[in-house]
Amino acid sequence: MADVEAAKSLSSLLNGIAQIVYYNNSEITEELLKNELYSDLSQEEFKALHEKMKSLLKSIATADMDHAQLEAFLTAQTKKQGGSGVSAEQTAALSRFWKNQRVRVRESLLAQSRWEPSLKALSWRVDLQAANSRGETTDSGPVALVELELGKAGQDSEFLCLEFDEAKVNQVLKKMADIQESIDRIVHRT
Template identity: 55%
Template sequence: MADVASKSLSGLLFGLVQITFYRNPAVTEQMLKDELYPELSEQDFQVLVEKMNGILRSITSADMEFNQLEAFLTAQTKKQKGITPDQAAVLTKFWKSHKAKIRECLINQNKWENCLRNFSWRVDLKTQSKHLDQTNTPVALVELELGKNDQESEFLCLELNENKVNQLLKKLTEIEESITALSCTN
């Protein structure tokens, strides 16, 4: 009997993650009730859904490690109208197997702009130019692969002379110093 309850709760958790985090329109709370908890009243099912959704949101927003999760779920079992130890065990098992996927999904959903997918560079020697004084000078060729979520990548190619490379390095140093200063104050 406990095995059936564990499987139903695992299915409910998976369904709630599909609805809440993956935004899967094919999964609905009514479908979960009909398939997993047909014997529960509508009110009891809503109480269970709200409780599990709240716990999932807390676990996810804190990006809980397993020792934090254990302490959190232990506290939930001691609360009045909290969860049972069996439910805590199912939640622990569920989080262990789904944490990475949920985290990756949330990160991808919250990216506003393109991100850097790949970066490559090389230094060449310029052998031809409109201006004679620019031949036989080193040139840095930089290729950036940019993209957002599952969209096709865009490529940005840059050709930098020695002066531009030095300017770029100076800007990167300024950025690094700013990040270091901000991270030290927090």
């Protein structure tokens, strides 16, 4: 019976950590978790357990581990010496938690990494002026029209319309090529 209660407390601790770290639930605090789940532990013992579980969860979530990766990671953690490893009960709780929460944690991490407002849609066209109403042609050249749909999650979108002549299109393409070159330099350096 004590093992069942310990497993429930550990599972609740992992859920509480996820509420704080990934779901931005300000009602859950470290102090609340200690008082509700581990009132029998000293502050130092609880702090050590909390930090260990938080660190393990962050490692698992950052790597977005699949089942095989998680099993290998947890097996390696059980073999650590000097009290820094995890017990079989902790391994089981972490495995259950990740199986149930992986998708939600991943979505939360993705949402936290997005810039707001974000680009929801982009449409464009090129217009050519063939002739005016009197049948005369003009030298204005082609015009690129770009419409950007920008918005924050759960809010109405805003639309931004841009008009580019050929020189401006070339400038934008040059800037994009410069950005790609910078990204390639950074990626190949690491």
